Amino acid sequence: MRIAVTRRIPEAGLGLLDEVVDVSLWEGVLPPSREELLALAEGADGLLTLLTDRVDGALLDRLPTVRVVSNFAVGFDNIDVPACTARGVAVCITPDVLTETTADFAFALLLAVARQVKESANSVPAGRWQTWEPLGFLGHDVFGATLGIVGMGRIGRAVARRSQGFDMRILYTDRGEQAGEGPEPLAKRVDLDTLLRESDFVSLHVPLTAETRGMIGRREFESMKRSAILINTARGPVVDTEVLADALDSGVIWGAGLDVTDPEPLPATHRLLRLPQVIVTPHVASATEATRARMAELAARNALAVLHGETPPRCVNPEVLEHARG
Ligand code: GLV
Numbered sequence: 001m002r003i004a005v006t007r008r009i010p011e012a013g014l015g016l017l018d019e020v021v022d023v024s025l026w027e028g029v030l031p032p033s034r035e036e037l038l039a040l041a042e043g044a045d046g047l048l049t050l051l052t053d054r055v056d057g058a059l060l061d062r063l064p065t066v067r068v069v070s071n072f073a074v075g076f077d078n079i080d081v082p083a084c085t086a087r088g089v090a091v092c093i094t095p096d097v098l099t100e101t102t103a104d105f106a107f108a109l110l111l112a113v114a115r116q117v118k119e120s121a122n123s124v125p126a127g128r129w130q131t132w133e134p135l136g137f138l139g140h141d142v143f144g145a146t147l148g149i150v151g152m153g154r155i156g157r158a159v160a161r162r163s164q165g166f167d168m169r170i171l172y173t174d175r176g177e178q179a180g181e182g183p184e185p186l187a188k189r190v191d192l193d194t195l196l197r198e199s200d201f202v203s204l205h206v207p208l209t210a211e212t213r214g215m216i217g218r219r220e221f222e223s224m225k226r227s228a229i230l231i232n233t234a235r236g237p238v239v240d241t242e243v244l245a246d247a248l249d250s251g252v253i254w255g256a257g258l259d260v261t262d263p264e265p266l267p268a269t270h271r272l273l274r275l276p277q278v279i280v281t282p283h284v285a286s287a288t289e290a291t292r293a294r295m296a297e298l299a300a301r302n303a304l305a306v307l308h309g310e311t312p313p314r315c316v317n318p319e320v321l322e323h324a325r326g
Pocket residue numbers: 051072073074075076098234286
């Protein structure tokens with residue numbers, strides 16, 4: 001059996017695969033083009049993909065031997081799941097193992113933007129630190145502020161837990177059924193308008209779907225406080241990037257911490273990067289050695305389980321497992 005792996009991932013995953021199957025590894029730093037991916041995966045039984053690899057029906061039709069697409073990510077908006085299901089291809093992901101690490105990073109962005117860490121740190125090597133300034137780098141208090149969590153899933157909850165150490169009040173929205181009290185004692189479920197109106201920080205934790213694409217646009221920014229800070233560690237297209245840049249430029253909101261952007265990569269010349277109260281990081285929220293190793297291991301286990309006719313730990317479309325391809 002053979003698995004095509006679209007980028008070098010930690011040994012914790014590659015090693016597991018190597019022990020039992022042949023591996024075709026894309027060694028490039030950049031994602032393979034469609035033709036390169038087709039050449040890499042021709043005749044393979046499975047794909048181990050990244051969020052930068054588009055997997056759709058047209059690709060699978062040219063790779064009829066593929067039975068599993070194991071994504072090295074919790075998000076799977078890069079994969080057309082109905083197209084996979086229609087072809088009996090299992091789609092697997094890596095939830096849980098990256099929850100806490102991603103929440104740490106969301107909180108790191110929140111703190112860094114609120115307290116002007118980027119601007120104040122940059123001022124030192126630039127030679128602008130002349131003295132202690134009563135009016136220099138004034139940011140916003142995090143403790144006691146209101147945190148709006150859009151999407152109270154695994155990562156949203158982990159962010160909520162961290163906010164308790166800062167005595168924050170939590171408002172949240174969620175697609176789930178249950179109303180009323182949230183996962184944390186001080187969390188209150190509200191509608192999006194209320195959350196945007198009342199929050200000092202708005203942190204996004206929704207998957208990218210047809211419903212969430214562009215969900216934070218002009219109307220939403222205008223509902224927010226002028227002192228508000230937006231944190232996005234979910235997916236770039238949940239926010240309208242140009243409208244966000246306008247809102248920051250014209251003071252409609254105060255700041256933003258973005259680990260994800262639309263497009264990715266964000267061009268180095270993008271006007272967002274010139275705004276002092278904006279921190280953009282290159283989609284690294286899950287990037288710790290331990291977490292990436294856990295993701296690699298889970299992605300490998302998912303793929304191997306499907307190929308061995310076992311139940312994979314984390315399958316998005318388990319209905320295909322009963323009627324496995326081939
Ligand atoms: C990263 O963005 C992931 O979905 O794991």
